[in-house]
Amino acid sequence: MLFMFGRQERIAFLLLIAVALVVIASHLVLDTLGKRPFTSPFTNNSADGELVYFSGTINRLSLTKSGGHLIIDVNNISIFISNQIAADLTLRKGENVTIIGIVQTYRGNKEIIVQSTSDILTVP
Numbered sequence: 001m002l003f004m005f006g007r008q009e010r011i012a013f014l015l016l017i018a019v020a021l022v023v024i025a026s027h028l029v030l031d032t033l034g035k036r037p038f039t040s041p042f043t044n045n046s047a048d049g050e051l052v053y054f055s056g057t058i059n060r061l062s063l064t065k066s067g068g069h070l071i072i073d074v075n076n077i078s079i080f081i082s083n084q085i086a087a088d089l090t091l092r093k094g095e096n097v098t099i100i101g102i103v104q105t106y107r108g109n110k111e112i113i114v115q116s117t118s119d120i121l122t123v124p
Contacts, residue, residue, distance in 0.1 A: 035100050035119065042077065044110055046103045054079075054112060055098040055123065058091060074099065078111040081120075088117045096123040 005013065035051065042052040056075035063070060070086035072079045079099050081089065091097070100119040101112035114120060 039100055042103065042110075042112060046110065048103055048105055050103045051100070052103055052112060053098060053100045056096070058093050058095050058097060061091060061093060072097075078106070078109065079114060080104075080106075080111050081114045085114060085117055089120065091120070091122075097121060098123055 036053060039051045039053040040046070042054040046052050054074065054077060056077070058072050058074055059076070060073040061070065062072075068083040068086070070081040070083070070089070070091075072081065072091060074097060079101065098121045099112055099114060100121075101114045104111055104113050
């Protein structure tokens with residue numbers, strides 16, 4: 001089938017296959033690395049929208065009044081976990097965790113928004 005095409009079509013087809021292989025390989029490498037290499041440590045100066053990580057001890061867990069979302073307090077930093085993600089979690093007060101998430105300012109305070117259950121790591 002490939003021999004039915006002219007020279008330019010064969011080159012274009014091979015380039016298309018090469019690009020697809022590079023995209024697949026890149027996806028596999030980035031998926032294996034995870035988000036952590038692309039994060040920076042959370043500080044009160046972290047910009048909204050920045051991907052950060054933060055480690056500490058859970059001081060408090062509470063559900064929001066509407067939506068059933070989970071708010072955890074880790075070393076006095078609020079971590080917002082949507083109800084879809086919270087449903088798959090088992091967290092306890094006093095547990096050590098590392099959180100990866102996006103910074104957001106809510107009512108004048110910085111908080112971290114968790115996007116996936118894999119973004120919450122319990123540390124022994």
